[in-house]
Amino acid sequence: MMAAEVILTVSAECLLQHAPPALLSVLKKELTVANPKYLDAKKYGRWIGKKLKPFLYFYKESAGGFRFPRGYANKAVLHCRKILGKDPEIVDHRRLLPEVDFAFQGTLRPYQKEAFNDTAKRDFGVIESSTGSGKTVIGLALIAQRKQPTLILVHSKELMYQWAKQIELFLGVEAGLIGDGHYETRPVTVAIVNSARNHLEGLPEKFGHLCVDECHRVPATLFTEVVTAFDCKYALGLSATAFRRDGLTELIHLYLGDRSHRVNTEELQQSGAVLKPEFIQKTTSFRYGYRGNYHHLLKALTTNEERNRLICTDIVIEAGRGKGTVLVVSDRVAHCEMLAEILSEIAPDLKVAVLTGKMVSDERTDLIRAIREGEVEVLVSTVQLIGEGFDCSGLRALFLTTPIKFTGRLLQVVGRILRPAEGKSPRVYDYYDDIGVLKKSAQVRRMIFADKQGILV
Known part of the structure; x- marks a missing residue:
């Protein structure tokens, strides 16, 4: 009897069905992360107790299949190809909405163009680029190229208002705002992540593109709760650094995808940007x-x-x-x-x-x-x-x-x-x-x- 075809369904999360044990073993290993809080407690001799576990598991296994964050989808496909000799059958349930005709009104520097080109090839990805590199401008160019209603998540009201100004400058449209007393959605909306969590009901259906600015700063539980609510086709992470202070750097890539491009400091200095x-x-x-x-x-x-x-x-x-x-x-x-x-x-x-x-x-x-x-x-x-x-x-x-x-x-x-x-x-x-x-x-x-x-x- 022939084994059932391996199926990967992509929506707000990934569901892998009919995966053989050899494939599941590899995926489980990569989706298991050492718990930084446990390691710190052990290192400094603090009380650990029963609730603090040595590992964090970013997958769920049940009779219905194997579920994991969708930023890991590309790696899962590569492992499937390597172990089984072929790709899984992909069922794409991501949200794609009617196109919005954004017009990008700016010019990218050569290093920004490279970041744009590398990221535009993917549906998910994280751009790592130093302070002063113009990450916001690259993000807005991608928003215009993808032509989807976009939600931009930030962690402070100062960033929310900065994004709103840049959106008006480079896209020529007024941004919707969620947070600091505002709640109005538009084709491009900027939300403070805490406020977005308070309004998750009804938000995901309005957007085909999710952008998380300074994704290394969002607290782990808040980050996962909000990001996993969205089933949009595109996801973009922007960060000055790939490192999280809580040690859970891998979270960024599990939920938003692999690093699509890194702009290094030397490039910025040579270009005259910094x-x-x-x-x-x-x-x-x-x-x-x-x-x-x-x-x-x-x-x-x-x-x-x-x-x-x-x-x-x-x-x-x-x-x-x-x-x-x-x-x-x-x-x-x-x-x-x-x-x-x-x-x-x-x-x-x-x-x-x-x-x-x-x-x-x-x-x-x-x-x-x-x-x-x-x-x-x-x-x-x-x-x-x-x-x-x-x-x-x-x-x-x-x-x-x-x-x-x-x-x-x-x-x-x-x-x-x-x-x-x-x-x-x-x-x-x-x-x-x-x-x-x-x-x-x-x-x-x-x-x-x-x-x-x-x-x-």
Whole structure:
């Protein structure tokens, strides 16, 4: 008796039927991911309990077949071809709606065109491209090419409004908005992911294209809950980095597809899209008897008078080098305020502004305007607010006053000062603290910078 034909049905998820054990074994292995929370608990001797499992399984097996995220569909087909010698029969139930005649009103740089071409060949895919590369523009060109009503998911209201402006500029249409008190769908709609989750009923049927911006930032459970609700034909991920802080980087590709293109920093620098900065790492005299409590260590670090005055002296010298705003970042609000206070003491005429979560949206808008108009010489901000969604030209130097351990966040913050401007020579100041865990972190930052950015001083 002949074995039944292997069938792969693609909708909001994939359903594989009649797959032989050899194929299922390979798929199960690749769809099983080590649980980062379990690994961390084990590494640091924390209580594990019964609920924390060593592995996460991104498949479900039942009498009806084998189900898995649809971003993995291409790999499943390749494994089927390799093991069985032929492709599965594909039943495509993805949502394709009447075409929308978008007109892209922009010109792509050569590196953007490459990313566009590589991604346009696929229905699913993730573009990885550094800050300053114009990921939004590439995404809008793909939206125009695919001609489907599109939902763009973002994780903050700042990003939502930025996308809306770019949509009007490059597609000539007004965007629908979901979030921050708005709920209106249009041919291109931008939604804050939390708000999209609250309105999932009725949303998927309106879109044939799903775009997830900064897909590495969406929390894992929220990401999977929202993305798996959509059965649209096309899915696009945009990210400055392929790495997730929670260790679940594979989630991005399981749900949105393989990386379709990566724009590297060297390409951006050669094209003139971004500048190459100098990296200056200075040694401090800070000492601390570290005994495993990182929170206490960071508190001691940020309140250390001598270290803070060293940093502020460097800031004042750098601010005197030329036009533009010096950006100073810290993990802590209190540290930002402390640095601003010392700066006002040692350089009373220096125009210093502080940006933290305490500042309301209108005040933030006014501050960005002031920076663009050259009214702010030093901006002291929390790292979080300088991440995705902060779009401001005029920044020319960066001071990293607390350790940034995550590669993606480091490159993103550095990217804020790399926009080209006449006579601009961007500099990054980092601080090396001679204490085990901090020393290692500083060495990692130096290695990342050498690998990704260029000039070490």
